[in-house]
Amino acid sequence: MVTSAHRIGLDAVSRAAYEANRLAAVVLPGEATNAFRDALERESKPMAQYVLGQILENADLAVAENRPMCGDTGLPRFYVKVGNEAAIEGGFVGFERECRRAVADITQDLQMRANRVHPLTRQNPGNNVGVFAPSIDYSFEPDADWVELTAVHKGGLFGSDYRMLFPADGIDGIKRFLLDTLSSSARRGLSCPPVVVGVGLGGTKDQAVRFSKEAACLRVIGDSHPDPDVAKLEDELMELANRTGFGVMGVGGDTTALDVNVEIAYTHTGGIPVAVSQFCLAYRRATARIHADGAIEYREDPRWFTPYYRREGIE
Amino acid sequence: MTAPLSDGAIASLHAGDIVYLSGPIFTARDGVYRHMLVEGNEPPLDLAALTNVTIQSSPAGAEVSPGEYRISSLQATAGFRYARYMPALLERFGVKMVIGKAGMSEEVYRDVFMPNGAVCLSTMGYGLGAIYGKSVKRVIDVHWPEELGISEALWLIEMDRFGPLLVEGDIHGDSYFSRANEEINDGLAELYEGLSSPVFRRLGEEERPEIELF
Ligand code: SF4
Numbered sequence: 094m095v096t097s098a099h100r101i102g103l104d105a106v107s108r109a110a111y112e113a114n115r116l117a118a119v120v121l122p123g124e125a126t127n128a129f130r131d132a133l134e135r136e137s138k139p140m141a142q143y144v145l146g147q148i149l150e151n152a153d154l155a156v157a158e159n160r161p162m163c164g165d166t167g168l169p170r171f172y173v174k175v176g177n178e179a180a181i182e183g184g185f186v187g188f189e190r191e192c193r194r195a196v197a198d199i200t201q202d203l204q205m206r207a208n209r210v211h212p213l214t215r216q217n218p219g220n221n222v223g224v225f226a227p228s229i230d231y232s233f234e235p236d237a238d239w240v241e242l243t244a245v246h247k248g249g250l251f252g253s254d255y256r257m258l259f260p261a262d263g264i265d266g267i268k269r270f271l272l273d274t275l276s277s278s279a280r281r282g283l284s285c286p287p288v289v290v291g292v293g294l295g296g297t298k299d300q301a302v303r304f305s306k307e308a309a310c311l312r313v314i315g316d317s318h319p320d321p322d323v324a325k326l327e328d329e330l331m332e333l334a335n336r337t338g339f340g341v342m343g344v345g346g347d348t349t350a351l352d353v354n355v356e357i358a359y360t361h362t363g364g365i366p367v368a369v370s371q372f373c374l375a376y377r378r379a380t381a382r383i384h385a386d387g388a389i390e391y392r393e394d395p396r397w398f399t400p401y402y403r404r405e406g407i408e
Numbered sequence: 409m410t411a412p413l414s415d416g417a418i419a420s421l422h423a424g425d426i427v428y429l430s431g432p433i434f435t436a437r438d439g440v441y442r443h444m445l446v447e448g449n450e451p452p453l454d455l456a457a458l459t460n461v462t463i464q465s466s467p468a469g470a471e472v473s474p475g476e477y478r479i480s481s482l483q484a485t486a487g488f489r490y491a492r493y494m495p496a497l498l499e500r501f502g503v504k505m506v507i508g509k510a511g512m513s514e515e516v517y518r519d520v521f522m523p524n525g526a527v528c529l530s531t532m533g534y535g536l537g538a539i540y541g542k543s544v545k546r547v548i549d550v551h552w553p554e555e556l557g558i559s560e561a562l563w564l565i566e567m568d569r570f571g572p573l574l575v576e577g578d579i580h581g582d583s584y585f586s587r588a589n590e591e592i593n594d595g596l597a598e599l600y601e602g603l604s605s606p607v608f609r610r611l612g613e614e615e616r617p618e619i620e621l622f
Binding site: 155200201261262338 | 424426438439465466467468469470472478479480481482483484485486509510511532533534535536537538539540541542557558559560572584585588589591592595596599600602603604605606607608610617618620621
């Protein structure tokens with residue numbers, strides 16, 4: 094039985110949600126900075142070299158002056174991992190209230206762009222909070238009494254797509270779909286490459302789309318899927334993405350993707366639902382773990398895809 | 409360069425040049441184009457008298473105290489979708505430089521920009537928002553915030569060494585992205601070799617990856 098002394102207070106939730114959003118908007122995670130540096134070192138085309146250099150300078154300036162790294166500050170959202178033994182004062186209704194308020198506050202304080210509008214009337218509440226906005230997604234973790242929230246500010250009107258493929262299309266079909274998606278979005282740099290590509294493979298349509306986005310936004314650049322067949326596909330797709338030659342900003346260059354992450358879900362025996370999402374070069378996310386005693390730890394790795402989250406079979 | 413720009417300054421620009429710009433510019437995208445160009449609302453000030461440079465952007469900015477605005481970060485949005493508004497914008501408001509993201513088609517340059525002596529520039533990176541945001545010297549005014557919302561409003565801003573900006577479509581008929589695309593397309597066909605079309609096609613499907621989709 095969890096006692097009230099171990100309930101996470103809403104003031105801690107409020108602070109964590111606010112600061113995770115500030116970090117996401119302003120601070121490019123170290124894994125991305127390193128990936129951009131490597132890309133710059135490898136790059137053979139002068140214009141692409143110049144642009145990559147500017148991106149690294151921009152990342153430094155954003156931190157030095159506490160400015161959002163991109164003028165399109167994306168759509169703030171939350172991925173929440175809840176320890177199975179965690180309890181929150183005010184429950185998850187209270188938790189979600191704090192998350193929504195934190196988005197409105199950071200939008201004003203950082204002068205983030207008020208991006209969220211009514212899809213028909215275009216009415217803008219001015220604070221990035223509205224119907225189903227910010228979205229809050231949950232997963233759970235056994236043997237833990239903390240709650241973690243990851244703020245993601247994904248930008249981009251371009252570069253996401255879904256298609257139902259069939260076993261007869263096979264891996265070649267997946268490759269072709271990736272090429273199609275990049276050809277329509279990395280041209281002229283519409284999706285703002287170098288991107289982290291997320292591929293959602295299998296499940297149902299909505300799962301494929303959801304896992305493609307989680308794969309793009311919540312893995313770590315350079316990691317691999319634990320399933321060796323999936324990891325092999327990741328490597329092949331990564332090579333393919335970079336052979337397209339679109340490069341940063343679509344000006345022509347050696348790095349179009351910093352990484353390709355594939356997530357799978359068991360699917361209908363007759364189909365291969367496949368979805369692609371792209372996390373643009375404004376690779377914005379930050380994670381806060383809120384401990385039961387109210388202490389908050391911030392970190393860059395979301396640790397979203399835990400073995401429990403990807404579990405199979407009946408336990 | 410300094411806005412407003414002279415014809416000579418515009419003519420000196422060539423696709424592929426990288427420039428920095430100072431002086432007043434105004435923001436306009438979906439909201440302003442519709443309000444001003446389609447619905448015919450006159451801007452509350454003589455835009456053409458002030459500047460001939462516009463950016464297709466809604467800034468990351470807010471009203472920090474009543475009537476006082478601050479921009480923290482700035483980036484243009486993909487401009488191709490505003491091609492239909494360009495004739496009215498260039499002809500009626502005397503705009504000579506449109507700063508967007510990723511440029512527009514060569515047809516728009518040939519049919520609209522070049523006859524009006526106007527150039528199309530692109531922000532770079534993309535996503536150099538902090539660098540661009542720092543070059544905002546001051547927000548002169550924000551028009552139509554109630555009508556269009558703060559993000560789609562017309563922001564009048566004064567820039568100080570705003571850049572780097574890529575000259576995309578110049579008045580001599582050259583486009584930087586068109587050239588880059590030619591080079592990229594040379595290698596693209598090879599990647600598709602041996603990858604057959606999906607067994608179940610989609611209506612309206614375009615099978616040639618080397619084309620522009622706008
Ligand atoms: S897609 Fe481009 S413009 Fe949009 S947030 Fe990302 S880097 Fe910025």
